[in-house]
Amino acid sequence: MSTQEIDVVVLGAGPAGENVADRVVRAGLSVAIVESERAGGECSYWACIPSKALLRPVELRAAADRMPGVREVLDGSGDGSVDADAVLARRDEFVHHFDDSSQADWIGSTGALLVRGRGRLSGERRVEVDHDDGTTTSLAATRAVVVATGSVPTMPPVNGIHDVGAWTNREATGAPRVPGSMIILGGGAVGCELATAWRRLGSSVTLVQHGERLLPTMEPAAGERVLSSLRDDGVDVRLGTSVSAVRRDGSTVHATLDDGGEVTADEFVVAAGRRPGTRGVGLDTVGMRDGDVLPVDDTTLVTGVDGEWLYAVGDCTDRAKLTHMGKYQARACADVIVARSKGETAMLGGRYAKTATTAERTAVTQVVFTDPQVAAVGLTERAARDAGLDVESVSYDIGSTAGGSLQADGYSGLATIVVDRERRVVVGATLVGQDVTDMLHAATVMVVGEVPLERLWHAVPSFPTMSEVWLRLLESYGL
Numbered sequence: 399m400s401t402q403e404i405d406v407v408v409l410g411a412g413p414a415g416e417n418v419a420d421r422v423v424r425a426g427l428s429v430a431i432v433e434s435e436r437a438g439g440e441c442s443y444w445a446c447i448p449s450k451a452l453l454r455p456v457e458l459r460a461a462a463d464r465m466p467g468v469r470e471v472l473d474g475s476g477d478g479s480v481d482a483d484a485v486l487a488r489r490d491e492f493v494h495h496f497d498d499s500s501q502a503d504w505i506g507s508t509g510a511l512l513v514r515g516r517g518r519l520s521g522e523r524r525v526e527v528d529h530d531d532g533t534t535t536s537l538a539a540t541r542a543v544v545v546a547t548g549s550v551p552t553m554p555p556v557n558g559i560h561d562v563g564a565w566t567n568r569e570a571t572g573a574p575r576v577p578g579s580m581i582i583l584g585g586g587a588v589g590c591e592l593a594t595a596w597r598r599l600g601s602s603v604t605l606v607q608h609g610e611r612l613l614p615t616m617e618p619a620a621g622e623r624v625l626s627s628l629r630d631d632g633v634d635v636r637l638g639t640s641v642s643a644v645r646r647d648g649s650t651v652h653a654t655l656d657d658g659g660e661v662t663a664d665e666f667v668v669a670a671g672r673r674p675g676t677r678g679v680g681l682d683t684v685g686m687r688d689g690d691v692l693p694v695d696d697t698t699l700v701t702g703v704d705g706e707w708l709y710a711v712g713d714c715t716d717r718a719k720l721t722h723m724g725k726y727q728a729r730a731c732a733d734v735i736v737a738r739s740k741g742e743t744a745m746l747g748g749r750y751a752k753t754a755t756t757a758e759r760t761a762v763t764q765v766v767f768t769d770p771q772v773a774a775v776g777l778t779e780r781a782a783r784d785a786g787l788d789v790e791s792v793s794y795d796i797g798s799t800a801g802g803s804l805q806a807d808g809y810s811g812l813a814t815i816v817v818d819r820e821r822r823v824v825v826g827a828t829l830v831g832q833d834v835t836d837m838l839h840a841a842t843v844m845v846v847g848e849v850p851l852e853r854l855w856h857a858v859p860s861f862p863t864m865s866e867v868w869l870r871l872l873e874s875y876g877l
């Protein structure tokens with residue numbers, strides 16, 4: 399078997415891997431990117447894109463129902479209904495009917511070489527790719543190997559879970575028709591978004607979350623408001639319990655809850671978190687354990703492996719498992735590889751060097767597309783206190799701004815900032831409400847820029863927009 403030499407080999411053509419490849423090629427290095435399923439990764443076909451394609455129509459319909467003069471001309475029903483078949487058809491367009499040729503063409507257009515097959519490390523700077531036809535390609539990376547193999551769903555220890563045809567995010571975002579009913583296990587972002595979408599598309603939904611809160615890593619108000627909205631929609635939310643056993647009896651799944659109760663449905667959906675997709679990736683050939691998280695430093699270099707040649711980006715690092723954060727890591731990773739290849743290592747230092755993933759620790763951003771939406775950046779009050787910061791948080795009702803009251807009748811929303819009292823800067827912000835997603839970036843700039851409150855005072859929000867809430871928050875803090 400001959401070995402092909404190439405500067406950089408990337409394992410996995412999800413959003414993180416693709417972005418490393420694109421940026422490294424643009425800097426003049428040669429790149430092979432290995433993909434075992436579809437170019438574009440989980441995000442494009444079974445995660446971000448199809449879920450948002452399901453959510454946007456039901457969100458828009460709910461917004462229209464909050465707007466007199468619009469709701470009356472829709473269909474007169476005012477019941478929040480949408481044409482589910484049309485929604486599913488549009489979802490199918492967004493995932494290109496699972497055809498990845500346009501993504502593959504894009505990779506080709508960057509100048510990177512797309513290698514179809516399952517890649518695995520086979521020692522220092524070596525990668526072997528097993529193809530479907532039984533052949534193997536051997537690659538030698540002269541500069542670097544980047545692992546970007548994403549994540550896979552966690553299957554909790556529930557008796558019978560492997561025998562009931564449980565759905566993961568794949569079946570749950572790709573369902574060809576609206577299921578009559580479903581039980582969703584897990585009340586994180588996946589569980590809450592799927593419950594919102596499928597309930598409003600017509601399914602009966604039971605959501606089981608073992609903690610006392612939905613969206614437990616976010617500010618408490620986020621989970622509380624999403625809980626209240628899901629219950630108003632008719633979702634049966636069970637908090638503080640889990641499923642101990644499941645069994646399928648014909649078309650019905652029976653789930654036994656920890657408290658002894660039983661719920662039944664057509665489908666059982668697992669949304670209980672994700673673990674790094676590193677099984678069979680050959681980590682054992684470079685001194686790590688197969689299936690482990692890939693620990694990285696702030697420059698995305700894998701720690702504990704000598705020679706500065708192995709990097710990891712995206713979900714497989716088990717940091718913030720979000721597409722945009724994976725792409726942020728990817729940009730840093732590419733620039734680090736290029737800098738090392740040119741011997742320009744002096745530029746690698748510094749908290750705000752382009753090659754540092756500082757925001758991973760201080761300014762992770764996330765939008766959960768429930769109704770209300772939740773948009774958050776940086777630290778929650780609790781996380782800030784746990785980090786030893788002296789903080790105070792203030793909240794303001796977005797519906798009390800003129801922009802909020804114009805946005806929808808009875809607009810309900812809450813904005814919260816977490817202020818570092820000593821430095822007088824915002825270290826975290828959370829917005830909960832209709833149409834708040836695009837307000838997040840203002841908060842992100844505040845947090846990353848560490849803009850002092852006294853300077854923020856001069857960032858005058860336009861009237862009448864919901865951004866006036868930023869001014870009201872400063873006033874509430876005492877400015």
Ligand SMILES: Cc1cc2nc3c(=O)[nH]c(=O)nc-3n(C[C@H](O)[C@H](O)[C@H](O)COP(=O)(O)OP(=O)(O)OC[C@H]3O[C@@H](n4cnc5c(N)ncnc54)[C@H](O)[C@@H]3O)c2cc1C
Nearest residue numbers: 410412413414434439440445446517548712713719720721
């Ligand atoms: C239902 C759902 C909704 C989500 N919604 C959002 C959202 O709205 N916004 C957001 O920011 N994030 C969202 N996420 C998270 C987001 O999908 C992930 O953070 C993102 O896909 C991670 O990108 P990645 O490139 O690290 O991995 P992936 O997208 O998982 O891509 C990894 C790629 O590597 C390939 N691969 C794996 N092993 C090998 C191998 N050995 N050889 C070759 N190729 C291999 C895989 O086939 C895959 O194509 C959502 C997740 C889920 C489950």
Ligand SMILES: NC(=O)c1ccc[n+]([C@@H]2O[C@H](COP(=O)([O-])OP(=O)(O)OC[C@H]3O[C@@H](n4cnc5c(N)ncnc54)[C@H](O)[C@@H]3O)[C@@H](O)[C@H]2O)c1
Nearest residue numbers: 554584585586587588589607608640669670671719765766
């Ligand atoms: N819009 C977005 O940004 C978006 C949307 C979906 C997913 N994602 C990302 O994808 C990743 C995976 O999301 P997720 O929601 O699957 O994971 P998660 O870890 O965020 O949430 C899983 C939830 O399931 C609960 N849980 C775990 N085991 C359970 C059990 N046995 N019984 C009952 N509840 C149980 C946990 O308490 C937790 O609340 C996350 O990192 C998330 O941020 C992002």
